[in-house]
Amino acid sequence: MVQAISNPMGTPDNNALIERLIYTLLDDYADCLDSDELEKWPELFVETGKYFIQSRENIEAGKDGGYWMYYTSQGMMRDRVTSLRHINTYNKHYYRHLINNIKIGERDNDSFHVRSNFLVVQTDFEGKFECLNAGEYRDVILIHDGKPRFKEKLVIADTFHAPSAIVYPL
Amino acid sequence: MEDYKRNSHTVWDCEYRHISWPSSDHTLIPCDVYIDRQVFEQEQELIFRGPTWHLSALFAEIANPGDFTSTYIGTTPVVLHHAHDDSINAYVNRCAHRGSRVIGELRGNNKFPICPYHNWRYDGTGKLLGVAMEQGMQSKGGYPDGFSKDCHGLKTLRVEAVGDVIFATFDSQAPPLHDYLGTVIVDRIETICQRPLQIVGYQRQTVPCNWKLFVENNRDTYHGPQLHTFVGQFGIAMPADRVSVDIHDAHALLSSWLPPSGDKDDKNAYPVQKGKYELEDPSIAQGFKALGDLQLSVISIYPGSLFTCIRNSWSCRRIIPTSPGTTDIEYTWFGYEDESDFERECRKKQSNLLGPAGYIALEDAEVLAMTQNAISRGDTSYIEFGGTGIESASDHFNSEATVRAFWKGYCETMQIPLP
Ligand code: FES
Ligand SMILES: [Fe+2]
Numbered sequence: 104m105v106q107a108i109s110n111p112m113g114t115p116d117n118n119a120l121i122e123r124l125i126y127t128l129l130d131d132y133a134d135c136l137d138s139d140e141l142e143k144w145p146e147l148f149v150e151t152g153k154y155f156i157q158s159r160e161n162i163e164a165g166k167d168g169g170y171w172m173y174y175t176s177q178g179m180m181r182d183r184v185t186s187l188r189h190i191n192t193y194n195k196h197y198y199r200h201l202i203n204n205i206k207i208g209e210r211d212n213d214s215f216h217v218r219s220n221f222l223v224v225q226t227d228f229e230g231k232f233e234c235l236n237a238g239e240y241r242d243v244i245l246i247h248d249g250k251p252r253f254k255e256k257l258v259i260a261d262t263f264h265a266p267s268a269i270v271y272p273l
Numbered sequence: 274m275e276d277y278k279r280n281s282h283t284v285w286d287c288e289y290r291h292i293s294w295p296s297s298d299h300t301l302i303p304c305d306v307y308i309d310r311q312v313f314e315q316e317q318e319l320i321f322r323g324p325t326w327h328l329s330a331l332f333a334e335i336a337n338p339g340d341f342t343s344t345y346i347g348t349t350p351v352v353l354h355h356a357h358d359d360s361i362n363a364y365v366n367r368c369a370h371r372g373s374r375v376i377g378e379l380r381g382n383n384k385f386p387i388c389p390y391h392n393w394r395y396d397g398t399g400k401l402l403g404v405a406m407e408q409g410m411q412s413k414g415g416y417p418d419g420f421s422k423d424c425h426g427l428k429t430l431r432v433e434a435v436g437d438v439i440f441a442t443f444d445s446q447a448p449p450l451h452d453y454l455g456t457v458i459v460d461r462i463e464t465i466c467q468r469p470l471q472i473v474g475y476q477r478q479t480v481p482c483n484w485k486l487f488v489e490n491n492r493d494t495y496h497g498p499q500l501h502t503f504v505g506q507f508g509i510a511m512p513a514d515r516v517s518v519d520i521h522d523a524h525a526l527l528s529s530w531l532p533p534s535g536d537k538d539d540k541n542a543y544p545v546q547k548g549k550y551e552l553e554d555p556s557i558a559q560g561f562k563a564l565g566d567l568q569l570s571v572i573s574i575y576p577g578s579l580f581t582c583i584r585n586s587w588s589c590r591r592i593i594p595t596s597p598g599t600t601d602i603e604y605t606w607f608g609y610e611d612e613s614d615f616e617r618e619c620r621k622k623q624s625n626l627l628g629p630a631g632y633i634a635l636e637d638a639e640v641l642a643m644t645q646n647a648i649s650r651g652d653t654s655y656i657e658f659g660g661t662g663i664e665s666a667s668d669h670f671n672s673e674a675t676v677r678a679f680w681k682g683y684c685e686t687m688q689i690p691l692p
Contacts, residue, residue: 169474171630178553264477265629268638
């Protein structure tokens, strides 16, 4: 449950509004990856934002390494986009994200801990389909001046045996 | 993902022994070997269960008595178990009774293998300790008088180690591990293992290609600068003072050394050159010298074991064939136990280069999928870059000799007659 506390950071006090902003951010995240607007993906993060993809296997084994992606700044995310757009060789493919079971947890001043389930399905360049990954997002979302952004997004890949290369963020 | 090229069940109209191998110098490869089911089954018997050694675990994965870890050698499920008598054992994860798996987890501790099916109980060496209802019930049924538990243990493998790296083989006739690997590779593994290793994480991935395409790729020095332009275009290519290729039997070791900087502790050990693009966050290129000027060790051990120590991105991989057109890759990422936080962070950032989403490795997976997909029976593969020889090179990467070395070893283990 979100508690409505007034604060000096310009974070809205209205629970319904907070919920809407958080849902919008998750929708925007899915949209930019699903509609080939990769450039928008880093912009959903604060400058010092972190983006990690870690397998459920490593989380259960207590390992802080072997990340599929380990990006500790918005700059590193922009570099990923530059590389995917101009440098890397890979086959064209399409993602669809299904995100649900969104739970808004603890509030920390202007930040909210949010977890949700995801399913990413991939269609390849010949139109064939595969379930690429299922798992959980653990997000820390900052709402400042009415604008939600990720401070941190940890993607926990339940499907820790990747069925093929992971090209776009999950 | 049904694809006839990936899961060929077509029975070849002749035995693989009758493939006419097109050349004796391994410059032409008949591509049927990448798609044929019969060849795949013969490989399991002659190569994976034959006189070859397989990287099975790092000691740090099973450091304590009771620790076990599950993997595969070829298609056979295998467990590495640090038994309570402190011995390191490898056994087939298949009950000696009627064949259920005895270990159903990836890893754990203190677990005696107990078969869930009829409750046969083993110890960490694979010895059968007890069977359910050995005497039957109320003197009815049970095992006959001559029944001996000693004759019904789990199938065990031979285990030997270099440094902290544990290898296993099914074949009691296989040469000792050190002879199999050769001194140059043994030395390099020992160099990497000069301080106690720490496991930092695991990764698993399916690559939709034949295992041999994957092995050829990881030792292929030709494709690197052509396919993987990430470091070059971002201007973070490693200047090399010296490169070398060492071939021992069917194994290959690729190495590269930085120009000596004079400063052993230089944290920014990797000089940056100008590229077409500029990294917004260059910290991915930040590194440290863990092994002096040695910056690259790729050790491709026949048939399916691999070390890739690229800058500070260190992992070993087990290459596990699952069908003619699919291969599983199991990564174990490691560093040293006594590393600083800075060094650990460097390793984590540089792990972005490999793995399922890695800047470099994703390109290999994509290209290999495209290669597998394009194969038809009767095709041949042409491997003549750098000539026809299979020799080591102390000063260049401009040859496919390592790939030819793989095929020479392959033909020997598969007993394929050459023209
Ligand atoms: S199959 Fe294992 S006890 Fe019967
Ligand atoms: Fe490669």
